[in-house]
Amino acid sequence: MVGTHPTNLSELLDAVLKINDQTLDDNDNTKKQELQCHPMRQALFNVLVETKEKTVLSVRNPVDETPEDPQLMRLDNMLVAEGVAGPDKGGSLGSDASGGDQADYRQKLHQIRVVYNDELRKYEEACNEFTQHVRSLLKDQSQVRPIAQKEIERMVYIIQRKFSGIQVQLKQSTCEAVMILRSRFLDARRKRRNFSKQATEVLNEYFYGHLSNPYPSEEAKEDLARQCNITVSQVTQINFQTITVFFAVQVSNWFGNKRIRYKKNMAKAQEEASLYAAKKNAHVALGGMTGNPYGMLPGAAAAGLLNPYNPMNIPGQDTLHMGMPPFDLSVYNPQLMAAAQYQQQMDNDNKNS
DNA sequence: TATCATGATTCCCA
DNA sequence: TGGGAATCATGATA
Structure with a gap:
């Protein structure tokens, strides 16, 4: 057959079968070229491809039948929420965190982010490289055996799924690393650490403003936590509940x-009370009467007149008329007295209800 | 480094 | 189950 072109399909098939009997390496390029240039080549190729598609390849399109992997979606969402994937959010847990811990956390999270993105890039490169290699290999082979584009795509899809498994592993281990980092950070927070001055101010203001009933509700505790700048707004949804509870415990x-x-140190407490009373009085004097009545600290209350622990207060008697305020003379201010009465009325109403 | 201040924990009770 | 009381543990300061 060398030197002569097969003239019909059966001849061409014979030629192909002959080639298959030998190794392709053994054939010279002349034979290959003869086949490539044969006028019936494309027709035969199409027939074989069609036959192969009918017999070997599934009619189903594998890409269409597999929806997005939910596990992968969860991992992706978590990595974005934690600031590992997507835009760099700085990896903050809460603005009250002490500088050292927060910086340490951010640094470690950044390290995880860098390693993750580096590994992901390597993975994508390897995947693309391998896919490209397989594509060109199959395309090359399609010159000598019937390989349709559909088959190539199917092969690529299978390869990418294999790589996807590796991607899931990478994302899983990254999520684990973030969780470990997080739990260590939270454990570190359990160690005693002084609140900020601002936080203590807010808590003291509430305490002395509610001396008649210094028991904040859960709602009030959460509100105090927010006021103390122990905000949870920057915390990702995944740990929102845990951290909210944690801050409420701190307030409690x-x-x-x-x-x-x-109670133990009444003298010092009275001093502190008068301090906060003075602060509030200044606030009232500056027109604070229109403010929140619950946040209002009447001088009388702050000075101990409404204080249940104050030995000056005899149960059953109208505390507003009990003795002189020990420190804060501002209770003589009619406006403040009215505020004190209002506060007591509110307290009584609360008790009765 | 001693002392004080203060946040956290534990136990007990109503 | 929440609060009181005692105690522990650690940070701040002189």
Whole structure:
């Protein structure tokens, strides 16, 4: 057959079968070229491809039948939320975090982010490289055996799915690393650490403003936590609940300690009370009467007149008319007295309800 | 480094 | 189950 072109399909098939009997390496390029240039080549190729598609290849399109992997979606969402994937959010847990811890957390999260993105880039490069290699290999082979574009795509899809498995592993281990980092950070927070001055101010203001009932509700605790800048707004959804509870416990601890120590050291407490009363009086004098009545600290209350722990207060008697305020003379201000009465009325109403 | 201040924990009780 | 009381542990300061 060398040197002569097969004239019909059966001849061409014979030629192909002959080639298959030998190794392709053994054939010279002349034979290959003869086949490539044969006028019936494309027709035969199409027939074989069609036959192969009918017999071997599934009619189904594998890409269409597989929806987005939910596990992969969860991992992706989490990585974005944690600031590992997507735009760099700085990896903050809360603005109250002490500088050292927060910086340490951010640095470690950044390290995870860098390693993750580096690995992901390598993975994508390897995947693309391998896919490209397979594509060109199959395209090359399609010169000598029937390989349709559809088959090539199918092969590429299978390869990409294999790589996707590796991607899931990478994302899983990255999520684990972030979770470990997070739990370590939270454990570190459990160690005693002083609140900021601003936070203590807010808590003290509430305490002395509610001396008649220094027991904030859960709602009030959350509100105090926010006011203390122990905000949870920057915390990702995944740990939102845990951290909210954690801050509420901190506020509870603070009030627990405060109540005990207030009783134990009344002298110092009275001093502090008058300090906060003076602050509030200044606020009132500056027109604060229109402010929140719950946040209002009447001088009388702050000075101890409404204080249940104050030995000056005899149960059953109208505390507003009990003795002189020990420190704060501003209770003589009619406006402040009215505020004190209002506060007591509110307290009584609360008790009755 | 001693002392104080203060947040956290534990136990007990109503 | 929440609060009081005692105690522990650690940060701040002189």
